[in-house]
Amino acid sequence: MMIVSSADERKLIDSIPVNLHIGGEWRPASGGKTFSVDDPSTGEHLVDVADADAADAAAALDAAVAAQDSWAATPPRERSDILRRAFDAVTARADEFALLMTLEMGKSLVESRGEVAYGAEFLRWFSEQAVRIDGRYTTAPDGKSRLVTVKKPVGPCLLITPWNFPLAMATRKIGPALAAGCTMVVKPASATPLTTLLFAQVLQEAGVPDGVVNVIPTSSAGSTTGPLIADSRLRKLSFTGSTPVGQTLLAQASDNVLRTSMELGGNxxxxxxxxxxxxxxxxxxxxxxxxxxxxxxxxxxxxxxxxxxxxxxxxxxxxxxxxxxxxxxxxxxxxxxxxxxxxxxxxxxxxxxxxxxxxxxxxxxxxxxxxxxxxxxxxxxxxxxxxxxxxxxxxxxxxxxxxxxxxxxxxxxxxxxxxxxxxxxxxxxxxxxxxxxxxxxxxxxxxxxxxxxxxxAAPFGGVKQSGLGREGGYEGIEEYLETVYVNIALT
Structure with missing residues (x-):
């Protein structure tokens, strides 16, 4: 186990970006507000983070929408290479990610290192899936046409992650979205936003274009994400958290008939x-x-x-x-x-x-x-x-x-x-x-x-009130893809 000192902890915390990540820029919240991130093992303050509001969320969606077409047109191999570089970077910086998660969430360093390895694997897995998105070609039963199916990215996504696995829950959503060609707005949990902010920095360094991944920490989730869910430009909502919150989000998502993935409570x-x-x-x-x-x-x-x-x-x-x-x-x-x-x-x-x-x-x-x-x-x-x-x-x-x-x-x-x-x-x-x-x-x-x-490599998800959809495995990328059917008539 690595040995850390209070000086090591402070040095790491001081190196983490604490502003919003929108359109490739690190910027303060539009209202100038911040909220505190605390160490649950001591109750002590770690750092203040920019506190996004509805205007910041709108700017993040604007950036995601502006980047969607070019990112969708990016060759699958290029998307794959970016994800693989991100995997390599997270793995190389495992000690930093592990210590950061321990500080903001509380788990032991042994468990945090385990999460880094687990979370990074989603990047490697979906880097491999990015070049395996396919459709099919068949002859119509009557022989008069050819039936073609094409897969394309669903479009801009809102990804809402929980506090208990700050890295793995981010990579499990961001990985397949990037592989599929989707842009996104990520709303991390207010208790543990630092790991996601560091990961956003890693993605930027790995070559993710500006506007593709936007991160908006906030202490007021409902008022910040609600307008995004109501915006017709958003096409996908993925949430991990409690069943009551998931039920509320599903009701909100129904107005625009959003594609949804819900990983909810368990028993x-x-x-x-x-x-x-x-x-x-x-x-x-x-x-x-x-x-x-x-x-x-x-x-x-x-x-x-x-x-x-x-x-x-x-x-x-x-x-x-x-x-x-x-x-x-x-x-x-x-x-x-x-x-x-x-x-x-x-x-x-x-x-x-x-x-x-x-x-x-x-x-x-x-x-x-x-x-x-x-x-x-x-x-x-x-x-x-x-x-x-x-x-x-x-x-x-x-x-x-x-x-x-x-x-x-x-x-x-x-x-x-x-x-x-x-x-x-x-x-x-x-x-x-x-x-x-x-x-x-x-x-x-x-x-x-x-x-x-x-x-x-396996599909994660539940039935009944534990959720909808699957994350991970071959099934995980399908959550971020639309199927287009094309009928080609023979002359």
């Missing part, structure tokens, strides 16, 4: 069957629950464990959680950093208190850690009743609630008893069950004997 079940390798299940549970401090839409939210192995699993999971070191992410040996803010920490505490008040038992953890910073103990809670809030609400913290089941049918019914369907996990050695589960579980993604399944 992932983690199923451990009687035939499972319990030690492997515990290892997978730690990865699925504690990755990113539990602040991930893919985080395991509800643990359903067969009654025959529930006691062993709960004991071993508690031991694994107790061994995790909590602290500031820049410190050597730290496994888990703070939650993003004090509201998040107290919400997690309230979920644990509610479960205990309904009869659940705390195996390990369960308490707020005194500040500075917004820390919460890694927590395992057993015998959690179905009506506990922690079994129906997305936790977004390091808490693993465990309930028991008796049959496969019961486990599947419990897993599906939610309006969400982003991801599910299952540990079993029964091959027939492995083949049954994808069809019986209501989920967009399924990890079998695996606690981490996100991969740039």
């Amino acid at each position: 992932a079940p983690f199923l451990v069957f009687a035939d499972a390798d319990v030690d492997a299940a515990v290892q997978g549970a730690v990865a699925a629950k504690l990755r990113n401090i539990g602040e991930a839409c893919t985080s395991a939210n509800r643990f359903y464990v067969h009654e025959d192995v529930a006691d062993e699993f709960s004991r071993k999971l508690g031991e694994a959680f107790a061994a995790k070191r909590v602290g500031r992410g820049t410190e050597a040996g730290v496994d888990l950093g703070p939650l993003i803010d004090d509201d998040a920490r107290h919400r997690v505490a309230a979920l644990v208190d509610d479960a205990v008040s309904r009869g659940a038992t705390v195996v390990v953890g369960g308490s707020v850690i005194d500040g500075p910073g917004y820390f919460f103990e890694p927590t395992v809670v057993t015998d959690v009743p179905a009506d506990a809030r922690v079994m129906s609400e997305e936790i977004f913290g390091p808490v693993a609630p465990i309930a028991r089941f008796s049959t496969e049918g019961e486990a599947i019914e419990l897993a599906n008893s939610t309006p969400f369907g982003l991801i599910a996990y299952a540990y079993t050695t029964d091959h027939d069950r492995i083949l049954r589960l994808p069809n019986r579980l209501e989920t967009g993604m399924l990890g079998i004997n695996s606690g981490v399944i996100s991969n740039p």
